[in-house]
Amino acid sequence: MVGEHLPTTVALLRGINVGGRHAVAMPDLAACLADAGLGAARTVQQSGNVLLAADPASGPDLEGTIEAALADRFGFAVPTLVRSRDELAATVAAAPPDHGSDALRSEVFFLKAPLTAREVLDAMPELRDGVDAVATGPGAVYFSRVAAQARRTRIQRLMGMPVFRQMTVRSWRTTTRLLALLDEPLPGA
Incomplete structure (x- = not known):
């Protein structure tokens, strides 16, 4: 697919939009990740699933980058797990x-x-x-x-x-x- 970017990584965010706690609108989540330099993101459902065109080899570093960006933007910790397409x-x-x-x-x-x-x-x-x-x-x-x-x-x-x-x-x-x-x-x- 020339000119198209496939997501290579999924970020699984823990504990957002569950039971009325830690509410995060998906457009705000995507904007936060773009502002953190992670490029295009696609959110899936309201429970913190994000597809990214990010280097899957940067797993722990990518998790830390996402967690820091979310804490800065939303004011609470959001534990994040990253899986490459192959890992998933x-x-x-x-x-x-x-x-x-x-x-x-x-x-x-x-x-x-x-x-x-x-x-x-x-x-x-x-x-x-x-x-x-x-x-x-x-x-x-x-x-x-x-x-x-x-x-x-x-x-x-x-x-x-x-x-x-x-x-x-x-x-x-x-x-x-x-x-x-x-x-x-x-x-x-």
């Missing part, structure tokens, strides 16, 4: 075969380095047999629960633990949509 594709490819099936409610818990899946599993509270399922993948933990019994899940216990602050959660549908969008040109790029 590897996470999607490594998911359990039934992850995302209609019978399940499925999410991806993306881990902020240096947090590892082993550390998350070690901290994981006891989940409900026959309801909850957990698997690990590259930079992520896959969590699903039987849709018909979703109210019986115990995953909220993990969400109340300190280790949860080093993660951000996306539904399986959002995760696969972000991967598909990484193959489309960025508007305005």
